[in-house]
Amino acid sequence: MTTEVDLAVPLRIADLRAARDPVKIVIGPQLRDRVAAGRTFLSEVLGDDRAVYGATTGFGALVGYAGRADLRDQADNTLAHLGAGQGPELDAEVVRATLLLRAGSLARGASGVSPHVIDALAAMLATTFVPAVPRLGSVGASGDLIPLGAAAQALRGRGHAYLDGVRLPAAEALARAGLEPLPLDGRDALALVNGTSLTTAATALALEEVRAAHRGVQVLTCLLADLLGSDPQFLDARLLQAYGHPGAIGVGVHMRRISAGLVPSGKRPLQEPYSIRCSPQLLGAAEDALRYVDAVIAADLGGVTDNPLFFPDEDLVVHGGNFFGQPAAFAADLLSMVVAQVGNLAERQLDLLVDPNRNGGLPPMLAAGPGQQHGLQGVQLAATALITEIRRDTMPASMQSVPTNLHNQDVIPLGTQAALRALDQARLLHLIVGSLAVGLRQAAYVGARTPTASGCAEILAALAAAVPVIDPDRPLSDDVRRAAEVVADFSVRLS
Template sequence: MALDLPGPLHLDDLHAAASPIAVGLPAPARAAVTEGRAFLAGARGPIYGSTTGFGALVGYAGRATGADQADNTLAHLGAGQGPDLPLPIVRAALLVRAGSLARGLSGVSPHVIDALTAALGTTFTPAVPRYGSVGASGDLIPLAYAAQALRGRGHAYLDGARLPAADALEKAGLAPLTLDGRDALALVNGVSVTTAALGLAQRAVHRSHRSLQLLTALLADTLGCDPQFLDARLIAAYSHPGAARVASFMRARLAGAVPSGDRPLQEPYSIRCAPQLLGAASDALSYIDGVLAADLVSVSDNPLLFPGTDGAVLHGGNFFGQPAAFAADHLALVIAQLANLAERQLDLLVDPARNTGLPPMLAAGPGQQHGLQGVQLATTAFAAHIRRDATPAGMQSLPTNLHNQDVVPFGTQAALRAYDQAELLHLLCGSLALGLRQAAYVGARNPTAPACAALLDRLEAAVPPIDPDRPLDADVRVAADLVAATT
């Protein structure tokens, strides 16, 4: 796979960047970057970060040389703490940062973009601590660690091993990056970590959202539910486009399904209201897609240079990550309700009072065996963890930096939280899929819709029945990945 900057980038590109990827800067984009750099060299007057101090110290002169100014920019931001960020987030952030700089409005040296793309062509990944960004003046602290690693300072990963950054660069065949003040500031003065984490989380949630549509259809067919809750006339009267999309997809999955006649007139809401719940999630995900589409073509930096007729250098706030903060908080709410749905559906499936007479916990020999009991305990913990952490981050603004940053969005925290929650949601989907596979083993009826029967066949081929009891952590992941890959 090869990408040309500045893009536009897409969610699949962020995912692909987890492995070595070829990224290029075509001649027109390189010319725009070169023009911006030449314009900066001739610009007059104070330019933030090039001739001044940083943040609240903007009223003071910066250091005399470009190299010293770069050190001045990055050294004081080495204040992050905590475990290293997941490597896919860091690599996606490098790609997002390169895409922003490649738009030619930052005054950055072309070789800076070349260094980012060269690193993406290898397994070299900066070691970046998780905690320290407020997502306001860009992801300053985490991106400073990334920039320092590209210079051969701090630590980095190569082939998954954590090394001193200078050693990792040498082993990867990469040269240490040289920077001046503007280059250094341009590397850190954008919310690329936030956008990367949110984009990866969004992609994962899209897949889990589709998984839950597949699994809800299989659950309804397995239990023998009447699919009238998906009737096109009923859903049209609801008037929400997401519900219409979901119901249409689920009707196609349940085509040919025959109700058993053994179910109550009205199913529990976890089945009957699934198109409304999943439809609302679909509409919310569409909003988040729009925010990410804008972020992935955005120039997230300050100042911006416009070499046109008036030769403007404009100081403003395009590094402020409020859109992503709102979107990440919204995504957390979506994840929480999807998690609730998966957990409740599994609870229904293991309960003999509601699962049309299947054994409790879907155990092959209740008492002698325990079936899904341990898995259900874990899913309850996952759902509780997701719900506890769904408090919006974007409303937690605290002034900092001598009140220069007097409002901050905390989008980085929101996006990283969504990234973690998305993984738990994936496991919840896998737990439900494992339950459906086991239900078939302990006496559930065979699905009557061909599409549902085909999905169950794949689950049965990939995951052995639970008989006797065994650890199921790996089986949950196998089932989750299988359903997520189903089209």
């Protein structure tokens, strides 16, 4: 069944995720009237010879010069000079989420955009059409100009696009999808590109993936503690309440629910390594950070990122900087930090699990026949490579401001780079979680005790059903991905 998305209410991350497939966009009469009123007001303003950036002026540093007299010619001028993107093309789900978010922002009625622009975006999102958008080129300051420019050009039948996953000239893709090339004037073109929709969409998608991995590591930490026979007092409610941090308190509640019934073996040290003992503090701090990102994304999903904005009821055209993506830039950089530390925790837990000096006497590398077999050795090497890839690339993008555009953009947030980087890293974190899950499943086979907590027994049973034992050795890359999905599904059911 096709998902419906109503633009009259703020978008949700679930809507952005759903847009990877065809979705039905609902445009109610009140929304249509609101957008039409903004467009009518723009016409009145232009008729009064009032200055409107991008409609009567040049762009960026050239704002002091007059724009082109013909408004359709102004649209060509707007988009042509932005055709400077480079690098690989963005994933289809990111592009479609971006255009849904752009439609949501324009539907607020403050952009002076033609109603048919929103109709065209809705029609596109009901098909499998995806503009071909280069990854590199946005600094996230006047919005995501270059990537959104490529998307707008594809909607006009210029450049390239994908239909059913096949790359085609955009005009051909439009025709096959039953879509008409989108006519634009200068204001319409600027409204399509002058927002942070790519930055926000990528950050939102990354947030969803990081949250899933964060929940998964909570589950797997409990299973690790149970298989080893650890004392669960590190999750004690009184302990975490005294700590005082809301995230740690909440994580403790969740982890106690999973580990309820865990009976310590009495064979472990009084105090476990930090990768177990301090897990609620680490994961709790991550939870507090994720709640901040939640708030930023919620604001962006319901906001208007454009310039100028039009307020017909007050006879105002207001020029400013709502296209400046600093909130999402900070949020995405924070996500990157969370990914690095949560991923580091999971990788260190895997290291503990394969080490016979710390895993309670299980065989090295959890090999069923050490020497003749190698168990988790390859998986651990890959997990180490994944976490170092993440850590190597955690320098905050939002502190890399470089003046550009004749110093018109003398400070820039670089949120697009932060957001796409966070999404890349979130996908790597997913694989690290899967690596730990495969290790835990194998530990149960090579001698770890039977879980005493019902929640831990349940996740182990789910993993055992999906991942065969490693005996003899075999390639495990598919198992890692499958285990990661099992953990993600289990975590959703518990949340």
